[in-house]
């Protein structure tokens with residue numbers, strides 16, 4: 329039986345504080361975007377906690393010594409358009425050498441099914457650890473479809489990073505892809521009748537880009 333994916337909820341006080349500010353309906357677009365950046369930067373620190381280290385010899389101004397450096401696979405960030413874009417710059421500020429791919433998906437408002445419209449990935453993605461980014465994991469349909477697209481292209485080392493996850497989305501993503509760990513800043517109560525996360529923060533894409 330495949331190992332069940334894990335869920336990591338980051339309870340760092342700064343992350344929690346900033347997500348609360350994002351939830352506030354009175355937080356304007358500019359601040360919302362800044363907060364998404366800051367939360368993503370802090371989450372990058374946590375998501376990369378298990379990166380392997382190896383020894384490297386370095387000569388300091390005082391003497392030679394053996395120290396640690398990050399080794400192993402390189403990273404790629406893949407935001408799910410459009411709202412995932414709001415997590416890229418924050419992540420890149422702490423892992424600047426990561427390559428960036430894009431998957432375009434939107435959730436059909438009638439059927440709530442994901443519809444793909446774009447996919448462009450770094451050529452060597454299959455040899456990288458891919459951090460898939462989307463602030464919202466609601467029904468899980470979009471995230472699961474994005475993971476399937478990645479796997480169809482030979483990419484199998486995937487972490488899914490979101491800001492808010494609904495229990496339904498976690499269950500669905502792990503039902504389809506039990507090998508993918510989920511990293512989030514909050515696990516909320518559930519989905520309302522419009523399949524929006526509650527209490528949630530509303531439509532992440534609209535709030536990031538000021539489209540509503």
Ligand code: PRP
Nearest residue numbers: 409410411434435466467468469470533
């Ligand atoms: C939102 C969100 C996720 C998806 C989550 O995107 O950013 O991609 O919905 O919902 P699900 O888990 O039920 O699939 P949306 O479709 O609104 O597109 P956008 O990013 O262009 O705003």
Ligand code: URA
Nearest residue numbers: 466524525530531532
């Ligand atoms: N997409 C969002 O942006 N918000 C939700 O609550 C659900 C899907």
